Amino acid sequence: MKLNLTTCLCAIALSSVLFACSGTVEKKLPIIGERATEERIVEGKTVVDTIYHQIPAFTFLNQDSVEITDKDFDNKVYVANFFFTHCPSICPTMQRNLLKVYEKYKDDERVAFLSHSIDFKYDSPSVLKSYAEKLGVTNEQWQFVTGEKKDIYGIADKYLVYTKEDENAPGGYDHQSYLVLVDSQKHIRGAYDGTNDEHVAQLFNDLEILLKEQ
Known part of the structure; x- marks a missing residue:
């Protein structure tokens, strides 16, 4: 199964x-x-x-047109999710809530953030760069990445997150709003609905627990 x-x-x-x-x-x-x-x-x-279960090796292109790999997250706790920049439904709320976590841990070298765009057609590095700046991301701690369709959807499976290109879905893509908490060994340690305030509060709590463990 x-x-x-x-x-x-x-x-x-x-x-x-x-x-x-x-x-x-x-x-x-x-x-x-x-x-x-x-x-x-x-x-x-x-x-x-x-x-x-572990998140496998990966390579994507970030908002600065620089290759980002799994090695960039070695020895870090990070939060990953899947979105697209023109998403009209869950993404704005999910990303604003993740921004709250980013702002708390900004400049904390133990913590990183990784947002995968599932719109491989439109979300080029320059589009992701503009999106990140408008959102309020000001350092390299939060990476926004794109890549080939098979790689994006393949890595989503490894995060156990449902993603699908669907012309009947809002914006043309269907996906879950999970914020996935990953430890320094690339194990998934939690998942939280990024549109739910109680789940986001739990992410704050669990991130502290995980940092103490690491």
Whole structure:
């Protein structure tokens, strides 16, 4: 079964209820996504390791026409999302709320932000640059990126976020409004509806928890 964030978050919510009922307090954020096990031999004994879902290597072009790769986010906690600049529905609210998080952590080298445009036809680097400036982004901590259709939609799958080119959707694209919290090991640790104030407040809280863990 192909997982998505909605499925994973429902499972996590149920898990939280079970923890609460048992009186157990979970201090760390969960790792979201599929996982596998791998056996290895250590000093003659079989040890089973858990292999967690990770964001894979990627390369995109940013708002300054500079290549951005996964290496630029090494040893950082970052928040990623998917949008397009002329989106008439959820994007303006989602990006304004993400801006609040950016403003709190502005110039904090531990934290970064990454917005992937799903409009590979219109959102060129110069369009993304203008958009970022109008939004109020003033440093390189928040990257806005574009690329080939297969790469953009392929990486969205790895973030477990639904994206689709759809002529019947507002603006021609259908996508979820998740703000995805990623740790320094490229594991997904949380996802929040960027149009929901309560979810955004939870992102603020969880980001602090994750930074303490890192």
